[in-house]
Amino acid sequence: SVLLVNLHETSTGQLYDIKMISKFCKKNNMYLIVDAISTFLCDEYHMDENDIDVTIISSQKGLCVAPGMSMVAINSRILKERVMNNNVKSVYFDFNNYISNIERGQTPFTPAVGICMQIYQALKMIDKLGLEIYLERIEKKAIDFRARIGKLPLTIPKYPLSNAITPIIFKKPIAIDIFKSLKNEYDMIVNPTGGVNEDYILRIAHIGSNDFEDQKKLVECICKILVRYE
Numbered sequence: 001s002v003l004l005v006n007l008h009e010t011s012t013g014q015l016y017d018i019k020m021i022s023k024f025c026k027k028n029n030m031y032l033i034v035d036a037i038s039t040f041l042c043d044e045y046h047m048d049e050n051d052i053d054v055t056i057i058s059s060q061k062g063l064c065v066a067p068g069m070s071m072v073a074i075n076s077r078i079l080k081e082r083v084m085n086n087n088v089k090s091v092y093f094d095f096n097n098y099i100s101n102i103e104r105g106q107t108p109f110t111p112a113v114g115i116c117m118q119i120y121q122a123l124k125m126i127d128k129l130g131l132e133i134y135l136e137r138i139e140k141k142a143i144d145f146r147a148r149i150g151k152l153p154l155t156i157p158k159y160p161l162s163n164a165i166t167p168i169i170f171k172k173p174i175a176i177d178i179f180k181s182l183k184n185e186y187d188m189i190v191n192p193t194g195g196v197n198e199d200y201i202l203r204i205a206h207i208g209s210n211d212f213e214d215q216k217k218l219v220e221c222i223c224k225i226l227v228r229y230e
């Protein structure tokens with residue numbers, strides 16, 4: 001059997017406990033597949049240490065480049081036990097074909113070459129800076145933002161959060177109005193929330209090229225807009 005989890009639930013900002021999940025899988029003799037799309041390169045992520053068999057990521061979140069590519073990392077356990085003796089009859093997920101092709105330095109199909117080059121640049125940049133420093137900066141931005149909004153009439157969730165985003169919860173159903181005011185009056189784009197929380201929650205990202213000064217300005221603008229609703 002297998003457990004498939006998304007480690008950071010991006011719609012709510014909640015970061016699940018990988019140690020607990022990993023232990024559960026070990027105890028129940030399950031493979032562990034992690035959708036790490038919005039936690040990889042946002043929070044610490046250790047595939048080997050946590051016995052994660054498969055990791056799924058994509059270009060447009062932690063890597064901060066254009067959408068268009070998804071990558072799957074497979075560990076040697078699941079490769080030997082499940083992938084190598086599996087005869088896939090689809091163009092998708094035929095990992096044996098992909099692996100034999102990459103051994104000759106090629107891909108079986110033409111990939112999104114432009115995005116490959118963007119990913120290469122992004123990884124080179126992170127490598128040059130050092131992964132720890134890169135992640136630390138995102139964490140510091142998250143901490144800085146959460147401290148700054150402490151004085152405003154809104155709350156943040158009490159469950160463990162990823163450093164990728166902070167959901168901010170308004171006391172009144174004004175989230176969409178705030179989103180529009182930020183966009184139209186201040187040229188600032190934040191993430192609205194879909195579903196039942198649409199009217200109450202906005203999500204603020206801490207990844208990418210936005211910096212501490214941008215976050216400071218954003219909080220000041222939210223503060224100015226909120227005065228209208230008192």
Ligand SMILES: *Cc1c(COP(=O)(O)O)cnc(C)c1O
Pocket residue numbers: 006007008009010035036037038058061
């Ligand atoms: C963004 C995201 C995806 C992929 O979403 P698309 O926008 O459909 O490509 C998948 N899982 C998680 C956890 C995400 O944050």
